[in-house]
Amino acid sequence: MPSLSEDEGMILFLMDLVRIDTNASERRNYWEIVKLIRDRAESIGMRTHIQVFRDERGDLPNLIAWKDLGAEKNLLLLSHYDVVPAKGPWRINGMEFDPFDPRRVDGRIYGRGAADDKSAIALSLSACQIVMEGGEAEYNPIVAVVGDEEVGGTGVTALADGGLDEAGIRPDAVVVIDAAPDFVGIGASGVIHGDIIVRGRGGHAGRPFSSLNPINMAIKLADELLTGFSQIHAMKLSKIPSPPDSPVPKLWGRFSITKVEAGTQHNVIPSEATIGFDIRFIPDEDKEEVIERFKAALSAASCKIGADVELKIKDTANPGWMTDPDNDFVRDVLASYEKHFGSRAIAGSLGGNDGFVFARKGIPTVSLGTIEIESNAHGELENVREDIILKMRDTIVDLLT
Template sequence: MRSDELVKELVQLVKVRSEVYVTEMGTVKRWNYREAAEAVRRLAERVGLDVEVVKLEVSGEEVPAVIAGIGGKGPSLAFVSHYDVVPAKGPWVIEGRAFDPFDPLVVNGRVYGRGAADDKSAIVASIAALAELADEGSPLRYKPFVVVTGDEEVGGLGVRALIEGGFKWDKVAILDAGAEYLSVGASGVAFGWVKVKGRSGHAGYPHKAVNPVEGALRLAHYMLETYKPRRAAKLSKLDAPPGSPLPKVWGRFSFTIMKLPPGEPEKHNRIPGEAMLGFDVRLLPEEDLEDSLRELYASFSEAAAKMGLDIEVTAQGQRGWYSKDETFVREALEAAKVAYKSVGLDSEVAAAAELGGNDGTFFDSAGMPVVAFGAIRSECNVHSENEFVYVRDLTMLKEFTKALARGGAHGGHDAN
């Protein structure tokens, strides 16, 4: 598929407004999932792939997945992407031209639109790659499949449902990833709330109240001075992405939200009864989630005891992952180098672990070796206004997919 054909197919997919988000009540709101899956199915069938639409159910709603392949022999290899996107409001403006984020603009070698990079670029590139492999008919190291799910943007619910439904592959390449390095791991995450309890009262009589807002500020300061440095001192064995302040992935801790709980009036002259802080902890890819949660709770308890605060902490999390199949990593690195050369990029492709998380955790937990590589670059404005993907990187990712199915730079080992 030529680059102009890739662009044409990507534009059609971006036009499907397959948005998803989580409400303040914790429910998931989904739009046009069936239409998005149907658009993927039509594209895959039109280029000659064998297609199955899997009707998965998440929290009582249908979250379809599309699986497409070309047959063949050898170990199975899933190229994983997703059709759901974060919400977007227009108009967006590029070079004085206003446009709707779901009516893409193609200009200066870029496709602008919500989901153009994250992650509909991967859908188009992987389907095109399998179609070309089928036409070429050359021996492959792996039996490749395109796997497209929903609900990635709300915690990987679609992938989890697929795995729980019994689907499994010998190897997995997640294409919802950066193009600047091969991802061989991802950080875990723990997040939640700490509620600081006080006694409400009139702001003119602070001596008759116990101020939880000031308590929350003191608590935050203590945690930033003690727990945050302890997290930062934890270093992974895996390299950090290019441009990181440290050579290895490191532990991170942030307060990200400060608010009053539901039911507390927000008035300047009223001291509330409770205040809340939201936090985010980033774990090393190889770090144990339960151990990290115990350390977090202990640190909050220590802080509360020293300052005489009454607090309640709730947290949940997801462990990280890292690649344990060294042969598969070598093949993926070779494939990435082939892909770069195919579009005239001469920069070196290195292996590193992601500072964020991704669906690799679920595949890794199910015993499937994972790597990740995609068409997303740091300047692509993912999840923001004016999201875009380079046309060049659509071709690059297509060539990566083909090269990895062959087993790397030299076609790997022919399947028996």
């Protein structure tokens, strides 16, 4: 077992990662955190390569670190360094703190990204260090840490399409460390985002009879979709189980209204209202078929209430994924997981994750992670349990060796 100082070093490195605000919406401090991870990987004896992907938003660096231990197969440990935005101060036990100034309280690390997904970075490198010190391994370890996971998957797509080739390495199996700790993930939901623009006729709020209020129609439209499309979509069930304590035993389709935007003044009826939505679909389904089914439902609903609408689908690049539960790699992961978590539970993730890129290429892929419901990922007081980080790190060590 690793010494207390090694465990403490992993936790302290996690806190250093959390201190860097890597807001995905702005690609904030991407280079700073990639260089920090690179320096850490090189300090434990790993080779590194920084892939730079450039698009209209600027540079997106991915960090790849690896070590040849003479094994016949390579295992990729995949995580991401970007986070969703956070506003402070956060408050716990009467203490105020900034989301990017982490706190250790009662065995948990609090801070934006502590669970999603910077604990994965810290435990991956710690696992590699332990395995490298042992000298023998079943797999040569590869650690890849990408950006833009929270805004559609640009980083992992670039990694799979070119970054690993630049480094001259190829994975034989993949563990996406960006999930819950209470099951081994053998799939994940696909994701579709979009906006519905509802057009009306603006005017003075004192004369609503001379206007056509798009907000009123947007409310009716949302109700039609939530009682129509949403209910039908929820009847689509996957072959793979849902996570423990889910309301449905098999992974199922979900639809949510997530944004409503309209108006600028209280006394003005606007001419447009926008509804934002999120569709999660089972990996057994084709993404384009889901989009066409939603378009048909939207058309029927808008005709019913007489609304003038425009649909804008935002490309999230994530079609979902599945790995055969009888695959030998899945069995190996379950064996290692059972040693440290006492369970052989498998499930599909309710959220999307970056495993889709490799699973769709035919590479055996699973997901593990430290993100509990209590972790409140993406929310205020995001946190991760220190003992879960240690158990997950030791699971990866066991798998690698």
